[in-house]
Structure formats: structure tokens, C-alpha cells
Amino acid sequence: MDTLKEDLKKHIIEQLNLEDIQVADIADDALLFSTEGIGLDSIDALELIVLLEKFYGIQVTNPEEGKEAFLTINTMADYIEKKRK
Amino acid sequence: MSFITACCHINEESCVLNGDVIAQKNTESGDSWFKQLYKGLTLEYPKFYKMDMLSQAGFIGSELIKKSNPALSTRYQDDEIGLLFANQESSADTDIRFMESYVDKKSPSPSLFVYTLPNIVLGEIAIRNKWFGENMFAVLPKFAPEFFLQYGEIMMVAGAKAVLMGWLGILEGKIEVFVFLVEENSATGMQLNRENLITCAGF
Numbered sequence: 001m002d003t004l005k006e007d008l009k010k011h012i013i014e015q016l017n018l019e020d021i022q023v024a025d026i027a028d029d030a031l032l033f034s035t036e037g038i039g040l041d042s043i044d045a046l047e048l049i050v051l052l053e054k055f056y057g058i059q060v061t062n063p064e065e066g067k068e069a070f071l072t073i074n075t076m077a078d079y080i081e082k083k084r085k
Numbered sequence: 086m087s088f089i090t091a092c093c094h095i096n097e098e099s100c101v102l103n104g105d106v107i108a109q110k111n112t113e114s115g116d117s118w119f120k121q122l123y124k125g126l127t128l129e130y131p132k133f134y135k136m137d138m139l140s141q142a143g144f145i146g147s148e149l150i151k152k153s154n155p156a157l158s159t160r161y162q163d164d165e166i167g168l169l170f171a172n173q174e175s176s177a178d179t180d181i182r183f184m185e186s187y188v189d190k191k192s193p194s195p196s197l198f199v200y201t202l203p204n205i206v207l208g209e210i211a212i213r214n215k216w217f218g219e220n221m222f223a224v225l226p227k228f229a230p231e232f233f234l235q236y237g238e239i240m241m242v243a244g245a246k247a248v249l250m251g252w253l254g255i256l257e258g259k260i261e262v263f264v265f266l267v268e269e270n271s272a273t274g275m276q277l278n279r280e281n282l283i284t285c286a287g288f
Contacts, residue, residue, distance in 0.1 A: 016196065019120075019134040039131070046195035054192050 005077050015051050016044050028073045045070060058083045087241060088274035091153040092265035092285050093146050102149050119145060130213065137179040137200035139255045140209045143170065146251055146264030147210045154266060158214065167245035168207045168220035169236055174256040175224045176203045206253065218245050228252050230282040237267055
């Protein structure tokens with residue numbers, strides 16, 4: 001699970017061009033779409049959807065599901081684990 | 086009467102502000118040229134990293150003009166500064182990258198897609214500075230002084246007291262950026278006319 005979270009952070013930094021952010025800067029429970037967290041925006045949300053499909057083969061078809069899944073690194077990792085089963 | 090009160094040129098190798106070379110590209114750096122310039126400005130604006138090259142060019146040009154003219158942000162109301170930009174290539178540089186993302190990599194990138202219009206750079210500058218004056222981006226066959234003179238005049242008549250203008254030539258590694266500030270009734274600067282604009286542009 002920890003490896004998955006690390007990989008997720010690396011993919012997010014790379015795909016979203018967060019060049020001034022390091023893996024260590026993203027806490028597992030930091031809110032991704034809050035300015036107090038990582039401060040992602042709606043376009044980044046689309047990138048996250050693409051990222052899940054590209055690297056994990058997961059299609060987010062239900063917007064409500066994505067809303068909950070993209071809250072934090074923890075929730076994203078849980079979502080990936082659940083979808084993989 | 087309007088005056089050119091500041092100007093900035095960026096090409097593939099150097100950055101010139103009001104005639105002075107302020108930065109040369111470090112070819113040994115792992116950072117892109119525009120990222121080197123961004124770091125040199127010591128700004129805290131993470132959104133810069135998400136921008137395409139066209140928007141980065143306009144962003145850096147506008148920041149350098151502000152650096153040269155610090156009172157710009159306070160001298161005018163937020164709707165008194167217009168934006169007037171043009172180029173020959175539109176957003177082709179990013180259009181190509183977006184096409185590659187879905188043709189070659191089979192993964193269309195939303196963050197590239199949002200930059201597949203040339204006028205997005207105007208939004209980036211307006212959002213950054215909270216400048217809500219009129220704005221216009223034109224795609225022209227070549228640099229045309231008359232466009233800037235005539236459309237700039239229209240903006241001034243319509244209420245702008247300053248217009249940030251620029252030619253943003255960005256395509257597949259080619260960089261031909263010229264950003265300049267035109268102000269009404271300034272005590273300094275070159276009078277805005279065809280000859281001075283051609284001289285200032287250096288094209």
C-alpha cells in the first residue's frame with residue numbers, strides 16, 4: 001500500500017507538472033483540492049482520471065465516485081485497491 | 086498621445102529588458118529556458134509550471150514589464166489596463182503536443198487541451214494581475230505595427246489608460262517574444278508610432 005501511495009504521488013507530480021513539489025511534500029491525508037493541501041483544480045481532476053486509466057487501468061465512470069476517491073492520497077490508494085480486486 | 090514605456094525581448098538564448106541583457110540561457114541547466122527566467126524572477130506562482138510555452142512567454146514578459154515599471158499595478162484601476170497580443174503561430178506549439186498525446190501516447194491530456202487556444206495567455210495574465218480591461222489576441226501573417234497602433238488606439242478610446250502589448254512567437258523551439266507597455270500621457274518613453282514600434286520590436 002505504501003509503495004502504491006509513493007507511486008501515486010510520483011505520477012501526480014509528473015502528470016500535473018507540479019515541479020516545485022516533492023513526493024515528501026504530499027502528506028497521505030492532505031486534501032488534494034484544497035489550497036491548504038495541494039491546491040489542485042478542475043483540470044487537474046481530469047488529469048487524475050486520465051492517470052488512473054493510464055497507469056492503473058481504472059476507468060472512473062461515476063463522477064460521485066471520483067469526488068470521494070480524489071480527496072486525498074489515502075482515498076485514491078483505497079479506491080485503486082478496491083477496483084483492482 | 087501614447088508612449089512605449091517599457092519593452093522586453095526574449096529569444097532562444099537571451100532576455101533583454103529595456104535594452105539591457107538581463108539573462109542568458111544556461112545550456113547546462115536541466116531547467117527549460119522559461120523556467121530559468123521564472124526562477125530568476127523569484128516568484129511564488131506554482132501555476133506557472135502548468136502553463137504551456139505560449140502562456141509562460143506572456144507571463145514572463147508581463148512580469149518583466151512590471152519589474153521595470155513597479156507602479157503599473159497601483160497606478161491604474163483594474164479595468165484600465167488592456168491586453169493586446171498577437172502572433173503568427175496561434176497555439177500550434179501546444180496543438181501539436183496535444184495531438185501527440187492522443188495519437189502517439191493514446192492518452193489525450195486535459196491540461197494540454199486547455200491551452201489549445203492562443204488567447205488563454207491573456208486569461209493567465211489577467212488572472213495573475215487581476216486586470217479586467219479589454220483584451221484581444223490576433224493571429225496575423227507577420228508582425229504588423231498597424232495592428233498594435235490601431236487596435237491599441239481603439240482600446241484607449243474605450244477607456245484603457247495603459248495597454249500591455251506583445252508578439253508571442255512560439256513554435257517548436259523557436260522563440261520570438263516582444264512584450265511592451267503602452268501608456269497614455271506618460272512623462273517618459275518613446276512616442277507610440279510606426280517607426281518607433283518597428284525600431285523597438287527589432288523585427
